[in-house]
Amino acid sequence: MGESTSALQSILYDRGSLRLLDQRKLPLEEVYIDVKDSTDGWNAIRDMVVRGAPAIAIAAALSLAVEVFNQDFIGTSEEAASFVSKKLEYLVSSRPTAVNLSDAATKLQNLVLRTAETAKDAKSIFQVFIEATETMLVDDVADNKAIGLHGAEFLQRQVGRSKNISVLTHCNTGSLATAGYGTALGVIRALHSGGVLEKAFCTETRPFNQGSRLTAFELVHDKIPATLIADSAAAALMNNGQIQAVIVGADRIAANGDTANKIGTYNLSISAKHHGVEFYVAAPVTSIDLSLASGKQIVIEERSPKELLNSEGGLGKQVAASGISVWNPAFDVTPANLITAIITEKGVITKSDPNGTFDIKGFIKSAK
Numbered sequence: 001m002g003e004s005t006s007a008l009q010s011i012l013y014d015r016g017s018l019r020l021l022d023q024r025k026l027p028l029e030e031v032y033i034d035v036k037d038s039t040d041g042w043n044a045i046r047d048m049v050v051r052g053a054p055a056i057a058i059a060a061a062l063s064l065a066v067e068v069f070n071q072d073f074i075g076t077s078e079e080a081a082s083f084v085s086k087k088l089e090y091l092v093s094s095r096p097t098a099v100n101l102s103d104a105a106t107k108l109q110n111l112v113l114r115t116a117e118t119a120k121d122a123k124s125i126f127q128v129f130i131e132a133t134e135t136m137l138v139d140d141v142a143d144n145k146a147i148g149l150h151g152a153e154f155l156q157r158q159v160g161r162s163k164n165i166s167v168l169t170h171c172n173t174g175s176l177a178t179a180g181y182g183t184a185l186g187v188i189r190a191l192h193s194g195g196v197l198e199k200a201f202c203t204e205t206r207p208f209n210q211g212s213r214l215t216a217f218e219l220v221h222d223k224i225p226a227t228l229i230a231d232s233a234a235a236a237l238m239n240n241g242q243i244q245a246v247i248v249g250a251d252r253i254a255a256n257g258d259t260a261n262k263i264g265t266y267n268l269s270i271s272a273k274h275h276g277v278e279f280y281v282a283a284p285v286t287s288i289d290l291s292l293a294s295g296k297q298i299v300i301e302e303r304s305p306k307e308l309l310n311s312e313g314g315l316g317k318q319v320a321a322s323g324i325s326v327w328n329p330a331f332d333v334t335p336a337n338l339i340t341a342i343i344t345e346k347g348v349i350t351k352s353d354p355n356g357t358f359d360i361k362g363f364i365k366s367a368k
Contacts, residue, residue, distance in 0.1 A: 008175040008221055010055055011062065013137060015130065016069045018062050020050045023176055024315065027217040035059070037067035038087045045094040045101075048208065052177020053251045053287060054140055057100040060091040061108060061133040068126040080122035081112040084129055097260060097301045097331050099252040099289045108132060140179035143284050144186045146345035151187030151247070151282055152194055154341065154348045158278055159244040165191060166243045168201040168234065171262035172214035173249035173282065184247040184282040185218060187343065192224045200226045201243060203234060205262060207328065208303075208313035231264055238275035246272050247343075250283035257336030257349075257358035258295025259283075263329055269338035281334075282343040290361060295333035303328045 012019040012032060019032040024047070033049060035041055041063025044050050050059045064087050073080060088105040095101055108129060115128045156162050167188060171177075174185030181189060191197035200219055205211035212228055219226035229237060237243060246268050252260040259265070259281050272279040292298060305326035306314035320326075336358055342349040346367035349358055 008218055009180065010050060010052075010176045011059060011137070011179055013062050013134075015134070016066060018059075018066045020044050020059060021176070022049050023051060023214060024048055024313075026176075026213050035063045035066065036070070038064045038091055042091055042094045045091075051210070052172060053098040053100040053249070054144075054178040054183070054284060055176070056095050056098050057104040057286070058133075058136055058140060058179050060088075060094065060101055061104055061136060064088065064091065065130045065133040069130055073122045073126070075122055077116045077119040077122055077125050080125040081116035084112045084125065085109045095301065096299055097251050100284070100286045103286045103289075104136065137179050140284075141181055143345035144178050144181040144183060145190075147183050147282050147284065147343055148181060148186035148190035150345070150348055151184075151280065151343040152190035152196070154343065155187065155191065155245055155247075155278070155280070156196060158340070161196075161244075163196045164198040165196050165245070166199045166201065167191070167197070167245045167247050168203070168229075168237065168243045168268070169215065169246070170203045170211065170248045170265055170268055171205045172210040172218070174215060174218040176214050176218060177249065182218075183284065183343075184249045184280075185215065187247050187280075187282050188219075188224065189222065192222070198225070200224055201229055201237060202226060203229055203231045203264065203268075205264065206231055207307040210262070231267075234268055235271040235275070238271055238277050243277060245278040245280060245340075247280045247282055250281050250287045250342075251331055252292075252298050253281065253283060253288045253342065253360070254292040254295045254298060254336075255288075255290045255360055256294050257339055257342060257360060258298070259334045259336070259339060259342075260295060260298045260300065260331045261334065263332050266332040266334045266338075269334045273338050278340045279334075279338060280341055280343055281339055285344050285346055285364060285367070288344075288360060288364065290364070295335065298331075298333055300332070301330045303330045 018035040174182030202215040309320045
């Protein structure tokens with residue numbers, strides 16, 4: 001399943017088989033690892049073999065789909081539904097900040113529990129679950145392409161030009177972070193394919209270097225004109241007038257528009273505000289968590305101190321002084337007032353009232 005062999009793919013799936021591109025080894029090696037069950041899936045997510053909120057949700061679900069496809073389960077339909085539900089809860093614990101994962105798990109849990117009310121056997125439960133996860137994989141690519149189209153069209157109108165647009169992005173939000181094409185990087189791809197992109201700038205995104213290792217890899221692969229910058233060079237880039245917009249992804253968006261994304265996103269939004277640069281969030285509606293009134297309620301995951309103490313995002317030799325303490329949050333929260341608009345597969349969420357607030361609930365209701 002998926003796109004052509006020329007397209008970058010972080011997830012290779014056929015029913016009963018799942019292979020994930022080990023993104024820790026990029027860009028120097030392209031190695032796929034076999035995922036045979038939910039435990040393998042949990043470890044792959046926690047160890048950053050696969051990352052990016054949409055890809056995490058899909059990889060988690062598919063890991064369980066492979067497990068139930070290949071096992072001989074003895075039990076009733078109710079027991080099968082309970083088995084799937086508990087495994088999904090376990091998978092959610094691998095990356096708690098990524099709302100796509102918990103959202104997908106909840107929907108899949110509800111599906112199997114409803115199915116169990118009328119299903120005759122466990123096999124029927126597993127079949128419904130497998131088909132649902134496979135639909136997630138296909139739908140994600142279509143949603144990402146819609147995000148790219150909406151974003152490219154909106155951005156051209158906002159900046160008042162139909163060519164020579166340069167943008168800055170942070171972390172990795174492309175084919176490697178999704179089932180294909182990407183969210184924020186999908187907008188960049190759409191701008192490029194439309195002939196209006198002059199250049200894409202990407203940050204290195206320390207400490208795990210998703211920008212220099214992954215986004216740069218994708219941009220070079222797709223022959224998109226691009227330049228890598230140090231995280232600390234972003235303000236100078238804006239001050240020089242070299243970009244018209246910043247486009248980032250999201251791991252979780254609160255009901256008011258506050259957005260949790262890779263650490264360093266908040267810094268970029270402050271610099272963008274100061275320099276009069278548009279700041280966009282690109283994400284599927286599954287990244288929106290209406291149960292959270294604001295970003296203050298978003299749980300921020302902390303990563304291993306080794307990511308700062310050692311080179312190569314914690315995988316290389318020690319570079320910091322022994323005995324130094326470390327604070328290493330994986331994400332930060334950008335307040336809604338610093339965000340120009342939120343680009344989704346359903347369209348672009350803008351600020352319509354005099355106070356400059358987002359009506360996200362209203363947008364989602366009208367988009368259904």
